[in-house]
Structure formats: structure tokens, C-alpha cells
Amino acid sequence: xxxxxxxxxxxxxxxxxxxxxxxxxxxxxxxxxxxxxxxxxxxxxxxxxxxxxxxxxxxxxxxxxxxxxxxxxxxxxxxxxxxxxxxxxxxxxxxxxxxxxxxxxxxxxxxxxxxxxxxxxxxxxxxxxxxxxxxxxxxxxxxxxxxxxxxxxxxxxxxxxxxxxxxxxxxxxxxxxxxxxxxxxxxxxxxxxxxxxxxxxxxxxxxxxxxxxxxxxxxxxxxxxxxxxxxxxxxxxxxxxxxxxxxxxxxxxxxxxxxxxxxxxxxxxxxxxxxxxxxxxxxxxxxxxxxxxxxxxxxxxxxxxxxxxxxxxxxxxxxxxxxxxxxxxxxxxxxxxxxxxxxxxxxxxxxxxxx
Amino acid sequence: xxxxxxxxxxxxxxxxxxxxxxxxxxxxxxxxxxxxxxxxxxxxxxxxxxxxxxxxxxxxxxxxxxxxxxxxxxxxxxxxxxxxxxxxxxxxxxxxxxxxxxxxxxxxxxxxxxxxxxxxxxxxxxxxxxxxxxxxx
Numbered sequence: 001x002x003x004x005x006x007x008x009x010x011x012x013x014x015x016x017x018x019x020x021x022x023x024x025x026x027x028x029x030x031x032x033x034x035x036x037x038x039x040x041x042x043x044x045x046x047x048x049x050x051x052x053x054x055x056x057x058x059x060x061x062x063x064x065x066x067x068x069x070x071x072x073x074x075x076x077x078x079x080x081x082x083x084x085x086x087x088x089x090x091x092x093x094x095x096x097x098x099x100x101x102x103x104x105x106x107x108x109x110x111x112x113x114x115x116x117x118x119x120x121x122x123x124x125x126x127x128x129x130x131x132x133x134x135x136x137x138x139x140x141x142x143x144x145x146x147x148x149x150x151x152x153x154x155x156x157x158x159x160x161x162x163x164x165x166x167x168x169x170x171x172x173x174x175x176x177x178x179x180x181x182x183x184x185x186x187x188x189x190x191x192x193x194x195x196x197x198x199x200x201x202x203x204x205x206x207x208x209x210x211x212x213x214x215x216x217x218x219x220x221x222x223x224x225x226x227x228x229x230x231x232x233x234x235x236x237x238x239x240x241x242x243x244x245x246x247x248x249x250x251x252x253x254x255x256x257x258x259x260x261x262x263x264x265x266x267x268x269x270x271x272x273x274x275x276x277x278x279x280x281x282x283x284x285x286x287x288x289x290x291x292x293x294x295x296x297x298x299x300x301x302x303x304x305x306x307x308x309x310x311x312x313x314x315x316x317x318x319x320x321x322x323x324x325x326x327x328x329x330x331x332x333x334x335x336x337x338x339x340x341x342x343x344x345x346x347x348x349x350x351x352x353x354x355x
Numbered sequence: 356x357x358x359x360x361x362x363x364x365x366x367x368x369x370x371x372x373x374x375x376x377x378x379x380x381x382x383x384x385x386x387x388x389x390x391x392x393x394x395x396x397x398x399x400x401x402x403x404x405x406x407x408x409x410x411x412x413x414x415x416x417x418x419x420x421x422x423x424x425x426x427x428x429x430x431x432x433x434x435x436x437x438x439x440x441x442x443x444x445x446x447x448x449x450x451x452x453x454x455x456x457x458x459x460x461x462x463x464x465x466x467x468x469x470x471x472x473x474x475x476x477x478x479x480x481x482x483x484x485x486x487x488x489x490x491x492x
Binding site: 027028030031033034035045050058061063067090092132262263266269273333336337 | 368370396400408455459
């Protein structure tokens with residue numbers, strides 16, 4: 001593959017970018033205890049409750065009315081924080097910050113694994129992930145999206161591997177994503193829908209079964225047994241109004257699309273220049289649009305002030321589609337820049353090639 | 356045509372990474388971050404918690420919460436009384452901080468007379484000798 005610079009130099013350069021990204025994430029995360037925003041109100045509060053009481057029901061005790069701690073949220077992230085901290089003793093908001101660079105590293109490695117390109121360009125995908133602003137935003141240290149992104153990148157990296165264990169690993173990643181955040185459920189539904197669309201019924205069936213039996217039912221039943229039926233605090237059927245979508249579109253345009261317009265245009269141009277990548281990765285692109293569309297529609301059910309809701313959440317909601325499109329953008333760049341084009345590669349519909 | 360496509364893609368990739376690197380520049384001098392890191396990792400648990408983002412701007416409140424957290428059994432819930440005049444946003448902010456420090460205890464809120472202090476914190480349901488357990492700054 002003839003690039004501007006040689007393969008070894010690219011490996012070193014992209015590796016240095018990954019190292020720089022991860023170092024920055026580590027410095028921001030571990031220099032002080034987590035203790036702001038949703039970590040304080042939700043994740044750290046629940047992790048501390050779990051760790052100190054040792055019972056899952058303590059997740060509900062801290063905020064039974066659901067004022068801010070969202071009792072309906074699944075328990076995997078607070079449980080992860082609690083277990084990680086317990087390795088070093090009683091719950092400690094400083095110890096758990098060590099998880100942050102580890103999750104950034106895992107996300108970076110999984111982005112590399114999900115990229116269908118030669119080794120140096122895989123590293124470029126990892127570098128882009130490690131340099132994302134989310135991981136280096138101090139207030140987000142301890143938030144659940146980091147684990148969600150790791151799990152969904154894990155699912156993406158399994159989606160077209162033709163090994164006997166791949167459908168089960170994919171299903172497990174999706175089930176764990178459902179146990180991490182409610183967006184994991186949306187992402188799992190999209191993954192399964194796209195698998196069905198690609199006529200990969202066996203993989204879709206395994207994923208649907210594991211998502212339902214591990215990712216959804218146990219937590220839903222446990223929650224219902226202890227709390228009874230609970231309306232989602234931020235969303236409810238009673239709050240549905242179609243015209244909210246207009247307000248949401250305005251808010252998203254002002255908060256997200258206009259400030260990020262150069263990124264969006266750049267990504268679109270890169271994809272337009274790489275038709276082979278777009279064809280090969282059509283399922284991922286369609287899945288991403290479905291995911292973004294579903295999240296957008298969910299704002300019609302918001303029970304909060306919409307402008308505030310969008311401003312408060314859009315960058316974290318956007319993290320999943322951004323992380324999942326990075327491998328595709330790197331592949332598009334390789335298609336355009338390489339003089340030899342991409343080597344034969346697996347496709348989402350199951351054709352195999354060299355990796 | 357291929358050369359143009361290649362040049363445009365290269366430009367996009369290089370400028371994209373330049374923008375990512377620009378946004379990834381440190382928010383504080385590295386020496387300041389390392390100094391902060393040393394202080395936190397070398398401090399005892401109480402000092403760490405009191406200086407954490409959760410409590411560092413609320414020293415008196417934080418001290419009362421840490422005292423209560425150490426003194427009260429985990430089975431006991433808590434009652435936080437704040438003055439009626441306090442703005443609802445401020446009340447919710449203090450409730451969240453109290454719930455975080457006292458977790459897994461449930462923090463019951465009350466508005467009204469917190470005495471001469473800006474807040475009052477007591478175990479809830481109150482034990483027979485509730486005054487003995489009451490924590491005020």
C-alpha cells in the first residue's frame with residue numbers, strides 16, 4: 001500500500017497519537033477524585049451504595065422517588081465502579097478514576113479491531129478514538145457512556161467475523177450494553193434490525209435472545225418487583241407531542257449541527273469520495289442513521305424543557321455514533337489515499353476476506 | 356481525478372487530526388496536574404473526600420456530612436433541613452451532595468428552621484436522643 005509515508009513511519013506516528021491521547025485522558029482523569037455532574041447524582045451515588053451495602057436494592061434506596069438518580073437505569077456501570085474500587089479497599093472516588101484511561105484504551109483497541117484496514121491505519125482509528133473530547137472532559141469522568149462505547153465497539157468488531165464464537169460475543173456485548181445504559185437497548189435493537197436486514201438470521205436470533213434474557217428481562221423484573229411500574233423520569237408517553245420534534249430539531253441545529261458543521265461536512269465528503277467503503281459499510285451507516293433517528297424521535301417523549309434537555313445531553317448521545325463511524329471513516333480515508341485500494345475484506349453480509 | 360481525491364482526503368484527515376489535537380491540548384499545565392495528582396493520591400480518605408469536586412466548595416457542609424457518614428450506621432437514613440428561603444436549585448444541589456456522601460442512606464429533605472446554622476443534618480427516622488446525633492456546622 002503506497003501512502004505518503006512508509007508503513008513503519010505511519011505505525012510510529014499513529015502509535016504516538018494513540019499514546020498522546022491516552023496520556024491526556026489519564027492526566028485529566030486521575031488527578032482528582034470523580035465527583036461532579038451525573039457521577040455525583042447518579043453513577044457514583046449508586047456505586048457507593050452498592051459497594052457499602054453489598055445489596056442491589058440499595059440502588060433504589062438512595063432515591064426511591066427517582067428525583068435525580070434514575071432508579072430505572074440499569075446497574076452494570078455502578079456495579080463495575082463498585083467492583084473495581086473494591087479491589088483496593090473501601091469505595092474510593094479516586095481509585096475509580098483509574099478505570100477511565102483503561103476504558104479509553106479498551107475503546108481505542110476495539111476501534112482498531114473494528115477497522116478493516118492494514119495495521120497502521122487500524123492504529124489511526126484508535127488514535128481518533130483516544131483523542132475524542134469526551135474522554136478528556138473532567139466533568140464526564142465516571143460517566144457510563146465510556147463503558148457503553150467500549151461494549152458497542154466490541155459488538156461492531158464482532159459483527160462480521162466468521163468464527164463460531166463471534167455471534168455469541170456480539171450478543172454478549174449487546175446484552176451488556178443494555179445493562180449499561182438505556183441507549184444500549186436502542187443500539188442493540190438497531191444492531192439486530194440491521195442483522196435481520198442483512199439476512200443474518202442466526203446471528204440476529206442469538207443476539208435477540210441474549211439481549212432479552214440477559215440484558216433486559218432480569219433487570220426489568222427485579223426493578224418491577226422492588227419498585228413497581230415506574231415511569232422514566234425524563235421520558236413518558238404522556239409527554240408525547242409531535243411538535244416537540246420541531247423544537248428538538250431547532251435545539252439540535254443550534255447546539256450540535258452548526259458548531260460541528262465542519263466535522264459533519266468533512267465526514268460526508270470523505271464518505272462521498274469513497275464509494276467502495278460506503279457500499280461495504282452500508283449496514284453500519286444505515287444502523288447509525290437508525291440509531292440517531294431513534295434518539296431524535298425520543299425527544300418527542302421528553303418530559304423536560306427540550307432546549308435544556310438537548311443542550312445537556314446531545315454531546316454524550318452523539319458519542320456512540322461518532323465512535324462507531326470512526327472505523328468507517330478511516331477505511332474511507334484509506335480507500336482515497338492508498339494507491340492500491342483496500343485489500344479484500346469481510347463484509348457485513350458475511351463474505352470473508354483477508355484481515 | 357484520483358490525485359484530487361487523494362489530496363482532498365489527505366487534507367481532511369490531516370486537518371481532522373490537527374483539530375482533534377488542538378482540542379486535546381491540556382486544560383492546565385502538566386506540572387499543576389501532577390502536583391494535584393500527588394496531593395490527592397498522598398492524602399488520607401477524609402482529606403481526599405473533602406477536597407473532591409463534590410465538596411471542595413462546601414467545606415462546612417462537607418465536614419458535617421463526613422462526620423455524619425462516619426458516625427451513623429449505614430442502616431440509618433438522613434434528614435437534611437435547609438432554610439425555606441433557599442432557592443430550589445440550591446436545595447437540590449445540596450441534597451445531591453448529601454446523598455452522594457451519605458450513600459447508601461436516603462436523604463429526606465425538610466425546609467424550615469435549621470436553627471442558627473445554614474443547615475441541619477440528623478439521622479432519620481430520628482433516634483430517641485436525636486439531639487445527640489444532630490450534626491450542625
